[in-house]
Amino acid sequence: MLYDIIIVGAGPAGLTAAIYAKRANKEVLVVERGLYGGQVATIGEVENYPGFLNIQGGELADTFYSQAKKLGVKFVHDSMVDLKNSNLIKQVVCKKSTYEAKAVILALGSMSRELNVEGEKRFIGSGVSYCATCDGAFFKDKDVAVVGSGDSAVATALYLKNICKSVCIISKYPELKLKAYQPNVLQRLKDVKIYYSSNVQSIVGETKVETVILDSQKESIKVDGVFVTIGRKPDTEFLKGSVELDKFGYIQTDALCHTSMPGVFACGDVSTIKLKQIVTATSTGAIAATEALNYIAEQAE
Ligand SMILES: Cc1cc2nc3c(=O)[nH]c(=O)nc-3n(C[C@H](O)[C@H](O)[C@H](O)COP(=O)(O)OP(=O)(O)OC[C@H]3O[C@@H](n4cnc5c(N)ncnc54)[C@H](O)[C@@H]3O)c2cc1C
CATH class of the missing domain: 3.50.50.60 (FAD/NAD(P)-binding domain)
Structure with a gap:
């Protein structure tokens, strides 16, 4: 035809x-x-x-x-x-x-950009996700990290806040890079811990995600899920x-x-x-x- x-x-x-x-x-x-x-x-x-x-x-x-x-x-x-x-x-x-x-x-x-760090590919489907609305429900009452600094990262964190026990944002910049959100967004994010100037070095765990290791502050964060929102390609x-x-x-x-x-x-x-x-x-x-x-x-x- x-x-x-x-x-x-x-x-x-x-x-x-x-x-x-x-x-x-x-x-x-x-x-x-x-x-x-x-x-x-x-x-x-x-x-x-x-x-x-x-x-x-x-x-x-x-x-x-x-x-x-x-x-x-x-x-x-x-x-x-x-x-x-x-x-x-x-x-x-x-x-x-x-x-x-x-x-x-x-x-x-x-499509979503990947972090390209150790553990990311291995844990896709067992803790690493690129879509909060698709996978957020699997993390009910659990601890999650959102990686990113832009509007999508904030939208993801706000969405997950209503489902998860705790949400943190890992931003590689010293501030969030927001274009679309109103100034009151920081108020809406008040119970979300933000790690500024931090890069994810690796995602580790046995059979599923357990910890995110950051480079800057040599810190590790215990989480069940990592939502990657670092842009699209x-x-x-x-x-x-x-x-x-x-x-x-x-x-x-x-x-x-x-x-x-x-x-x-x-x-x-x-x-x-x-x-x-x-x-x-x-x-x-x-x-x-x-x-x-x-x-x-x-x-x-
Ligand atoms: C978390 C998030 C929040 C957002 N919030 C907003 C917002 O509040 N307001 C706003 O205006 N925008 C928002 N956006 C952006 C908005 O969603 C996009 O700009 C818009 O969806 C782009 O539409 P599109 O049709 O160009 O592409 P897409 O929506 O990406 O659709 C493209 C389609 O093409 C299909 N496709 C790709 N390749 C092939 C192939 N080879 N064969 C067959 N099918 C293929 C894909 O599966 C997909 O369904 C947001 C985006 C994200 C990720």
């Missing part, structure tokens, strides 16, 4: 693109390898998405997904591994199958040679979400837009879909 538009990634960017493309009466397929809703499905409170004073990420993700589904967008669970272009037909090569379309929108988002290695990437691996786009390959567009966190938020993901998703529609119309002339 030849689709009009294939969208890879069902986060806010991809789902918005799908809604716009489907409302223009096109055959639309969304390919997603993980959770419908993307990162939003895994986050706690969202307070800066217009239209909602305060909404849980899971609820917002469900709303995006239901809207696309109700319009008749098709979804497939698969993982893209290559992009090919032959005679104006784009091939989205995935693990299970290859899907073809006249235009492709890449809305791949980003794009997972675009497989696109090298197909579309232009910047030095960090983000897909190079212009203001209209065009990539270096005609008929291929990128939006949301995976693109080179600077502000990586839900509102910019949805807005660039809408732009990418509109440009993809224009591209298809031009090819048909």
Whole structure:
């Protein structure tokens, strides 16, 4: 089957693109390898998405997904591994199958950065986590550490505070690096111990996490869980040679979400837009879909 538009990634960017493309009466397929809703499905409170004073990420993700589904967008669970272009037909090569379309929108988002310290990989699933909303409940009444200094680390600590016995933050900087939170955040974090200017040296334990060792103060902290929130990175290695990437691996786009390959567009966190938020993901998703529609119309002339 030849689709009009294939969208890879069902986060806010991809789902918005799908809604716009489907409302223009096109055959639309969304390919997603993980959770419908993307990162939003895994986050706690969202307070800066217009239209909602305060909404849980899971609820917002469900709303995006239901809207696309109700319009008749098709979804497939698969993982893209290559992009090919032959005679104006784009091939989205995935693990299970290859899907073809006249235009492709890449809305791949980003993935968690790793600490790359001893013990981290070994304890994934037995104490080390990258997603508090996914795994927080496993640490009910337990002691946990959140590694990171930014808004996501604070959001994670605030979320875990309601579940765990104790929460501490380990920040490599002498202060937290907050962009989105209000000044009263320190008040909300008053029972969270913050280790400033500290790097995790290793995570140790027998069969599960027991202790985090810090370098700076030669200190060790007894914890049952470590939540790593030190930023995100794009997972675009497989696109090298197909579309232009910047030095960090983000897909190079212009203001209209065009990539270096005609008929291929990128939006949301995976693109080179600077502000990586839900509102910019949805807005660039809408732009990418509109440009993809224009591209298809031009090819048909
Ligand atoms: C802890 C945390 C808290 C946050 N809080 C806020 C907030 O309060 N407000 C706000 O505006 N933003 C917040 N953000 C940021 C926001 O979630 C992102 O900016 C937004 O989700 C980006 O949307 P996206 O659609 O570009 O990417 P994503 O949401 O990352 O979705 C991309 C999707 O693509 C899929 N995918 C990737 N590669 C492939 C592949 N090869 N094949 C198939 N599928 C693939 C992924 O599985 C994923 O579902 C937060 C992020 C985090 C981590």
